[in-house]
Amino acid sequence: MSSSLSVDQADSPALGGYATGRATKADIVDAAFHVFNESGYVGTSVREIARRAGINHATLLHHFPKKSDLLQAVLEHRDELQHIDPSDLAELFALLLGLAIRNDQHPGPVRLFTLLAAEASEPSHPAHAYFQRRTDQLRAQIAHHIGQAQAAGAVASDLDPTMAATQLIALWEGLQLQAPLTNGAVVVADYLRLAFENLLGRPVEPVFLD
Numbered sequence: 001m002s003s004s005l006s007v008d009q010a011d012s013p014a015l016g017g018y019a020t021g022r023a024t025k026a027d028i029v030d031a032a033f034h035v036f037n038e039s040g041y042v043g044t045s046v047r048e049i050a051r052r053a054g055i056n057h058a059t060l061l062h063h064f065p066k067k068s069d070l071l072q073a074v075l076e077h078r079d080e081l082q083h084i085d086p087s088d089l090a091e092l093f094a095l096l097l098g099l100a101i102r103n104d105q106h107p108g109p110v111r112l113f114t115l116l117a118a119e120a121s122e123p124s125h126p127a128h129a130y131f132q133r134r135t136d137q138l139r140a141q142i143a144h145h146i147g148q149a150q151a152a153g154a155v156a157s158d159l160d161p162t163m164a165a166t167q168l169i170a171l172w173e174g175l176q177l178q179a180p181l182t183n184g185a186v187v188v189a190d191y192l193r194l195a196f197e198n199l200l201g202r203p204v205e206p207v208f209l210d
Helices: 017-039 046-053 057-063 067-081 089-105 107-119 128-151 161-181 188-200
Strands: none
Touching (some): 017 067, 067 107
């Protein structure tokens, strides 16, 4: 009888497998992020992700039976790192500006996200629903806080909150497409800061997530 552990045995809680399994999944998600960043979703091989994670193909499939499951895990991990829950419009803009500055400093994740968003415009893409839901939620969040600021007299009352939110998202995403093509001439955070300050009517200082 072989003394090697099966995949299921390796995940046994009696053997400390849960912790090992979580670490393996984290390694897989990290490897997937880098491979997706290089090749996009369509051009990515699951076997290449397994190779980069230092595991065999069967182990990867045990944790993520489909490539779309892995893509979802990568996107959800990004959302966890960038989750914000602001109390008002000023805090929202401060947090978004902080995210934009960090993104400018670390463009790899932005490149991946932009590439996947473009691929996911096709309705059959496995991340289509995710990006659609994310855009709807972000638009609603920004519009909600603009509406609250209008009610408090801090923002012009003749502004349409949903339209303004849509324009801010379009500005951000458009800048993320332009920035890599300008050799540093376009700094996304600089333009967002200006847009936020124009709408809020006062300076915005960034707040960074831990």
